[in-house]
Amino acid sequence: MKECIYVVEDDENIREIIDLALTSAGYTVKQYSNALDALENMKTDQVDLAVFDLMLPGISGIDAIKKIRETDQELPILILSAKDREIDKVNGLDSGSDDYMTKPFGVLELQARVRSLLRRHAPKAAPIIESQTLKIDKQTRTVMHNGQVMELTNKEYQLLLYLVENHTRVVERDEILNHIWGYDFIGESRVLDVHIRALRAKLDDDGSKYIKTIRGVGYRYVEEVK
Numbered sequence: 001m002k003e004c005i006y007v008v009e010d011d012e013n014i015r016e017i018i019d020l021a022l023t024s025a026g027y028t029v030k031q032y033s034n035a036l037d038a039l040e041n042m043k044t045d046q047v048d049l050a051v052f053d054l055m056l057p058g059i060s061g062i063d064a065i066k067k068i069r070e071t072d073q074e075l076p077i078l079i080l081s082a083k084d085r086e087i088d089k090v091n092g093l094d095s096g097s098d099d100y101m102t103k104p105f106g107v108l109e110l111q112a113r114v115r116s117l118l119r120r121h122a123p124k125a126a127p128i129i130e131s132q133t134l135k136i137d138k139q140t141r142t143v144m145h146n147g148q149v150m151e152l153t154n155k156e157y158q159l160l161l162y163l164v165e166n167h168t169r170v171v172e173r174d175e176i177l178n179h180i181w182g183y184d185f186i187g188e189s190r191v192l193d194v195h196i197r198a199l200r201a202k203l204d205d206d207g208s209k210y211i212k213t214i215r216g217v218g219y220r221y222v223e224e225v226k
Contacts, residue, residue: 002028003048003118008038008064009080010056014103018051018080021107022114033057035064042068043181044154047075049117054081054092062095069096071182076117080105129164131223133210136161150202155180159195163211163221172218 005027009015012033019029030045032038036058038050050068052061059067065077077097081088084102092100098120099113129136135144141157143150152160158180163171177192196211196219203210212222 002026004028004030004046005114006030006032006038006042006045006047006050008032008035008050008056008061009053010034011053014053017107018110021110025111025114027114035059035061039064039067046154049076049078049114049121051078051080051114052097054079054083054088062091065092065095065097067182071179074121076121078113078117080110129161129225131164131167131221131225133223134164136164145203152202153198155195156199156202159192160199160221163219164225167221167223167225170214170218170220176218 005022007015007018007022007029009018009031010033015031015033019031022029030041032041034057035052042050052065054061056064061079061081065079068075068077077099079092079097079100080103081092081100082103083089083092089100089102098117101110101113127138129138133146136142138161143152143157143160159176162176162179173192181191196213199205200211205211208222210221210223212220214220
């Protein structure tokens with residue numbers, strides 16, 4: 001599957017140049033003219049890399065990157081900005097970006113930097129997580145339950161993986177919300193309840209067979225995991 005790259009740039013002409021450079025290199029590109037729309041769609045999309053301008057309407061690229069880093073330390077982020085002072089580059093990198101390019105830019109250099117970032121963040125040989133009835137391949141993001149492939153949404157997959165990886169303890173509701181949906185969702189318990197019910201239905205879970213509710217605290221995956 002092609003890597004998905006978010007391009008967040010308010011100048012349409014520059015956005016189109018970046019789009020052309022990256023699609024011609026074989027990537028899938030999603031364009032956004034502001035950071036708020038990009039951040040909203042990141043909650044449900046599988047994003048492999050993001051390119052941010054700094055001077056954006058609504059919230060700045062710096063603030064957007066800081067917000068991403070509150071819940072995602074792994075996403076490769078490249079800043080592409082007309083701000084070329086050393087202090088701008090330092091602030092950009094300190095905000096959580098992995099690389100910084102200045103405008104005007106060369107298409108070949110942009111492609112090379114994207115390749116470099118994706119290589120550096122390429123997943124290492126991901127382990128297979130197994131329990132008596134479950135098998136999760138983190139590399140391919142596939143889940144087998146009793147030998148059958150489970151059809152999971154992105155959030156259902158993240159939720160199940162987090163519970164399984166933390167099976168030795170009770171995971172508090174606010175911790176789950178913060179890890180998977182971001183701090184804005186803390187206190188919005190309904191979204192978690194909906195996803196827990198959906199997971200249980202797909203696992204043929206009666207409410208305690210695999211995912212046990214610890215009333216007033218959170219949830220625990222109760223099968224022994226290898």
